[in-house]
Structures are given as C-alpha cells and as structure tokens.
Amino acid sequence: MFKVLSSAANAKQAGALLAYIGARANEQGEKRDIEIFTDSGQGLASAQDRRGFLHQFTQAFEPQLENTNFIEVRFELAGDVTDEALSEALNAAFGSKPFVYARTGDSVAVYGHTGERAGPLAKILAAGRANSRGKALDKIEAGFSEAMGKAGIRAVVTAAVGNERKAQYFLQKFIRAHNQVRQANGQAVSSKQPTKAAAAIFEEWRSQLSGRERRNAYHLLFSARAGTDAQAIMAAARAVLEERAPGHKFVLAHHAETKHVHIHAMLQARSADGERLTFYKADLHAWREAYAEKAREHGIAMVATRRYDHAMSRPYTKEHAGAYKRAQHDARYQVSDKAVARVEDKRQRRMDRKLIVANGATIAGVWQQTAAVMRAAGVTGQALTAAEAIGKNLLQIPARRGGEKPADSVSKDSGGPGLISSFLSHPGMKELTRLIGATEMAQTPLEMRQKMARVNQALDEMRHTLPNAEQPRFEQYRDGVNDKMHDRLARLQFEQQKGAGGGGEAAPEREARGRDLPARDDTRQPEASAQHAEKARQRVQQQKDSAKQKGRQADERDRKTQRSKVDEYER
Structure with missing residues (x-):
C-alpha cells in the first residue's frame, strides 16, 4: 500500500514531522531515536545531523501564499x-x-x-x-x-x-x-x-494578508503485509522516490512496532530546480504502479490495485461515521439512508454490485494479472487458486446480469484479458476529463507541459485496455486532445515571450510540439489514408490561422488596456 498521509508547510512543521519519523516509543513508553536514511544513503544518527539536514531540506520551501483579495x-x-x-x-x-x-x-x-x-x-x-x-x-x-x-x-x-x-x-x-x-x-x-x-x-x-499555506513537504507511507522483508521494502521505497521524484530530498525510516511492515518518508514538494510534485488521482496510481514494480524487482509479489479492482464499497468519512453513530444513540437525529448504507457496506466488507456489473471485465483482468505475478513469484496453493477463480468468475457476472452467455477471459480482438469495448465507457474517462480540463488553468508553459504529460500518461494507460477494433477511434480522439493542448501551449509561450519583451507571432501548434515537449515513446504506426492526411493538413493550417488571430486579438486588448487603466477593474 502507498499513501500520502499529510503535508508540511514550513520549517517548524517539517521539524515536527522529522521528529515523528525518526523517534519511536520503547516498551516503557519512552521516546527513542531510530535510524533515518537520507536520499544520499547517509544515516542521521545525532540531533546535530538531523538539524543540519533539516536546514538544507527547508531551503527549497516557498513562503505561504498571500491573500490579496x-x-x-x-x-x-x-x-x-x-x-x-x-x-x-x-x-x-x-x-x-x-x-x-x-x-x-x-x-x-x-x-x-x-x-x-x-x-x-x-x-x-x-x-x-x-x-x-x-x-x-x-x-x-x-x-x-x-x-x-x-x-x-x-x-x-x-x-x-x-x-x-x-x-x-x-x-x-x-x-x-x-x-x-x-x-x-x-x-x-x-x-x-x-x-x-x-x-x-x-x-x-x-503582514495581515495571510493566505493558504503551500505544501512544501509530503509525508508518505509505503507498507506491506506482515512477514515481508523490511529491507526489501525499504529498498523498493527508495527506488520509487528516486524514480518518481528525482532531485527532491527525502528521508526514510522503518517503523517496526507493528506486525505489518511500513516505511515512512518525508519528501520535498519542490526540488532545487523548481520542479513541484503533485498528487492527483492519476499521480497516486502511477506511484502505486511504480511501488509494485520495484517491490517485484526485490522479490516481493505485489500488484497495484484500486478500489474498483476489488469491487469494494466506497469508504466513508469521519462525518458519515459521526452521523451514523449519533443516529444509533439518538432517535431524534436524522441521517440519510445513503449515509447509513455507505457505513454499513464498508464495515461489513460488501462488494459493490453495480461496480462489478459495469467494470467486471477490467476487474477480472487485474485479478488475472495478480495471478500471473503470483505464479512468477512462486506463490502456490489456495491463494493462487482463489485469485484465478475470482478473475474467471467476475467475467461471468455482467454477462449473466444481461442474460447473455458468459464470455471467455481472453478477448478475440487482442488476445489480452479484461479489455473494454469502448474508450467512452472506460472507468478512467472521468479522471481523464478532469485532467484535460485542468490544462485550461495552466498559467505558464512549464505548468502546461506538466499537465500535458499527466494527460498523455492517462491516455497511455487507457490505450492498453482497449481492443484493436477500438484503437483507430481512440487515436483520433487522442490526436484531437493533443492538438488542443498544444494550441494552448503555443499561446502561453507567445504570451511569455511577449511579457519578456519579445515579439513575433504565436508559434504554430505542430512547431510547439516538436520544439518544447520531450519526445514520447510512441509505438503507434497507423497507416493513414490520403483523406486522413488531407484532413490533418487542413487542421494544422486552421491552427496556424487561429494562433495568428489570437495574437492579433491579444495585441488589440493590450492597446485598449494601455489607453485606460479603468478597464482593469474587475466588475
């Protein structure tokens, strides 16, 4: 399991977090220091070493945001x-x-x-x-x-x-x-x-314009079931941090007071080069995937899964639990049936039937992958049999619900398990739409490129779950999404260049893609027809014309703004 537990906004909070990570209570309840290891592999044995590391760690911290409303x-x-x-x-x-x-x-x-x-x-x-x-x-x-x-x-x-x-x-x-x-x-x-x-x-x-505090450090947790090699989990956690957050300082410590293995980490949110980490849903899933991969490299059978992979009921919040408890003890307190069902379903570990019917094929594919990992790791017996049975049975539930004949666990189109018939019905489509919408809020080319990378990562994950027959439609959708994002990127680059005293027209979308974005490993080799090539050429020309038009409109707005500062008043 991988979690982001909390964050630290300033040096005082980071110091308190470092003290929590690096100290545990003994049998007598007395606090004692435990081993802490930095990103360079150095151990922080003394209080002086920890103070020195904390001073360097907080150098990249940004001040809290001012509220200038x-x-x-x-x-x-x-x-x-x-x-x-x-x-x-x-x-x-x-x-x-x-x-x-x-x-x-x-x-x-x-x-x-x-x-x-x-x-x-x-x-x-x-x-x-x-x-x-x-x-x-x-x-x-x-x-x-x-x-x-x-x-x-x-x-x-x-x-x-x-x-x-x-x-x-x-x-x-x-x-x-x-x-x-x-x-x-x-x-x-x-x-x-x-x-x-x-x-x-x-x-x-x-001094009175206090605003929200920045997240300058994250408190992360890497855990595994009881009996797992703690040193292997420590090595896997270090490998994940080095891969997913290069250039960010961090510390690691193993908390050994519980049966299950758990490694705590404190990680810089912003590196010395200015790169800032984010933990949206897609980012969390990518971190879990990386953690499972590194764990397998160290001989631990681990597969990254999400809630809908297990078809488990939605978790409830503290507010749900409090309302449910008050309603149990006070008949005058009213609580909705949905809140009651949400608490009871989770506590009794009930499966979400609607989730199974809607995403049975995807869930089955994850369980089949889990079984394959278990076989590769040498796991045998009841656990392997159960994983294979769950994957097989979940494929049959949606078909039986619709009165159809149970489908096989392998798709005829692609030979892969658990493929979704249409990308429009993909369970990750909602999150992808949110990521695409977030690109419209980008204010700088760097921020735009980071958001575009997240969108393309989500598209890559979706592409692997689609059959061959659905790939052409998905590629057209993907090209359209990237065209719009690159048009937005070109506009931001033009505005940045103009703000720095430069001039010229906005860069066309295709040129911006080739010049500013890192190359993506793209194994697609679609055989475009002559008609498709002509449409692509027309789309590029339209984008160039649109970029020029936007540049002229921006110039006109700037001239109007300079003539009258009153127009800046937000009314």
Whole structure:
C-alpha cells in the first residue's frame, strides 16, 4: 500500500514531522531515536545531523501564499448614524481584516480585505447579478448587513479585485476618488499624494494578508503485509522516490512496532530546480504502479490495485461515521439512508454490485494479472487458486446480469484479458476529463507541459485496455486532445515571450510540439489514408490561422488596456 498521509508547510512543521519519523516509543513508553536514511544513503544518527539536514531540506520551501483579495462595498445608512457608531460597526463587520472607508452623507464606501476569492465575485459583477446563479455576493452582503444591523446599514458589494498589483492600484484610486478617507482605527488618510499613501498603507497591511499555506513537504507511507522483508521494502521505497521524484530530498525510516511492515518518508514538494510534485488521482496510481514494480524487482509479489479492482464499497468519512453513530444513540437525529448504507457496506466488507456489473471485465483482468505475478513469484496453493477463480468468475457476472452467455477471459480482438469495448465507457474517462480540463488553468508553459504529460500518461494507460477494433477511434480522439493542448501551449509561450519583451507571432501548434515537449515513446504506426492526411493538413493550417488571430486579438486588448487603466477593474 502507498499513501500520502499529510503535508508540511514550513520549517517548524517539517521539524515536527522529522521528529515523528525518526523517534519511536520503547516498551516503557519512552521516546527513542531510530535510524533515518537520507536520499544520499547517509544515516542521521545525532540531533546535530538531523538539524543540519533539516536546514538544507527547508531551503527549497516557498513562503505561504498571500491573500490579496479585496472588495469595494457601498453601505447605505438608515437614519442618523454617528461617526463613532459607524466606525464600531465597520470594525465589527470586517473583524481583523484591514480596510479604509469614506463617508458621504448617508452613503459609506469601503475598500477592504476579504477571505473570499475575488475572481468569482468579479465574474458575477461583470456578467450582472441577473445572469448569475451564484449566491456568493448575497452571502457576503447578508453577513455585512447582519453584523452592522445595529447601526441601520445595508451592504452592497460593488467591485472585487484579486491580485496585488490591482489591489494597490485601486486602493490608490479609492483614496483619490473620495474625500476624508479613514483607516480602520479612524486615522485620516492624506489625499495630497495618493500613490505614496496607498503604497504605505498596503505595506502596513501586508503582514495581515495571510493566505493558504503551500505544501512544501509530503509525508508518505509505503507498507506491506506482515512477514515481508523490511529491507526489501525499504529498498523498493527508495527506488520509487528516486524514480518518481528525482532531485527532491527525502528521508526514510522503518517503523517496526507493528506486525505489518511500513516505511515512512518525508519528501520535498519542490526540488532545487523548481520542479513541484503533485498528487492527483492519476499521480497516486502511477506511484502505486511504480511501488509494485520495484517491490517485484526485490522479490516481493505485489500488484497495484484500486478500489474498483476489488469491487469494494466506497469508504466513508469521519462525518458519515459521526452521523451514523449519533443516529444509533439518538432517535431524534436524522441521517440519510445513503449515509447509513455507505457505513454499513464498508464495515461489513460488501462488494459493490453495480461496480462489478459495469467494470467486471477490467476487474477480472487485474485479478488475472495478480495471478500471473503470483505464479512468477512462486506463490502456490489456495491463494493462487482463489485469485484465478475470482478473475474467471467476475467475467461471468455482467454477462449473466444481461442474460447473455458468459464470455471467455481472453478477448478475440487482442488476445489480452479484461479489455473494454469502448474508450467512452472506460472507468478512467472521468479522471481523464478532469485532467484535460485542468490544462485550461495552466498559467505558464512549464505548468502546461506538466499537465500535458499527466494527460498523455492517462491516455497511455487507457490505450492498453482497449481492443484493436477500438484503437483507430481512440487515436483520433487522442490526436484531437493533443492538438488542443498544444494550441494552448503555443499561446502561453507567445504570451511569455511577449511579457519578456519579445515579439513575433504565436508559434504554430505542430512547431510547439516538436520544439518544447520531450519526445514520447510512441509505438503507434497507423497507416493513414490520403483523406486522413488531407484532413490533418487542413487542421494544422486552421491552427496556424487561429494562433495568428489570437495574437492579433491579444495585441488589440493590450492597446485598449494601455489607453485606460479603468478597464482593469474587475466588475
């Protein structure tokens, strides 16, 4: 089993994690240091060695992300409200968050920090409230109105901005546009030099702009069943870390207080070269595959599986367990039938019948692979017989459910077990769609290439589970996906070059693919017809034309932006 248990955001948390990994309690309950090994194979025997390693380990840590989300709110006063009552009410509404405000008669304008994301708020304001189903603005305004209700004030959010540069610019604009601007403590803000005043105020605020913390280190667990050679698991874990996270520092330690073997590791999330690790579902499965492969290389019969490979019921959360327990002891507490079934199915280890019917062929293929690994490792007896029987029986369940004749365990199309008839019904299609959607959020060419690598890795995994008859359709789908991703990559490269002072047109998609992406091992050799080649040529030409058009549109937007900074206001 491989798991990501937790993460560390700063040096203090990393030190606490290192202390947990490197210390165990003896029979008397006293803490004692155990062996820790670094990525270079060095043992950290003394406290001084550990402090030295921790200092080097945290050099690549990034500071926490600043929350630079600001909103502008207009408050309408009902009746006579004194300045003292207004100041008290505003401080109660914003809490510890910094803000400035200006009063004009019965109207009060406030520019302040918010814990909400300003991007979605700005989109709602730009599209108009009538065209949005989002309730985020309504919730914020209701909270302000409730907090300031004693002063007879109604709140309306008028604008939102979400990055530091714009936050400082619109603070300056707020000071210039309003008379008698005051800070949260009631101190007046000078309007003679708005630029200097805004810069000074923002620097005072900076220490209060706390945001979410980065994941700078990961706590990983490699485990195996009782009786497994601990040194072999340690070697397999080290091999996985060296292969999947090259250039990232790590430490390993064997916790021997339990029957099963488990190796704990602390791993840098960002290497010295700036490469950052991610652990999406596809990444976790790739790590499990690598762990099983390295374990087999060290003589351990291990196969990477997922929940649906065993057709096990979905796991339940702490919230499900708490609701279930309260409902058992208090009849007045209501809990849904789905939550009850989810807890009971998992505790009683029931199989998910719908999962078996939908993915029986895939599950059977995994069990057949498991049986093959067991035979290669010399495992015999009841365990091998059970694995082979499960694989054979699971193939028959979907056919019997549909009233068909049970299918053989080998596909006639490709000679492989457990193949899926269509890539559209593949169980990994949902995750693939999520990965493809994530590429639209990439902000730099490096990030885009990393996301593209994950997409192609998922496509490779899917391709091996499809029969030969389905391969042509799948390859067309794959080419379309890669064409769109490379078009996005070319656009990001053009924007980066332009931001660095360069010029020229956006690189065509095909040129971007050949120049910027590492070569992929591609064993496909499709025999394209003349018609297919002509369509490919037309698609490339369309992409070139589209890239040029996007470049012209970007230039036009930049010219408009330079003419009026007001257009930058996110409304």
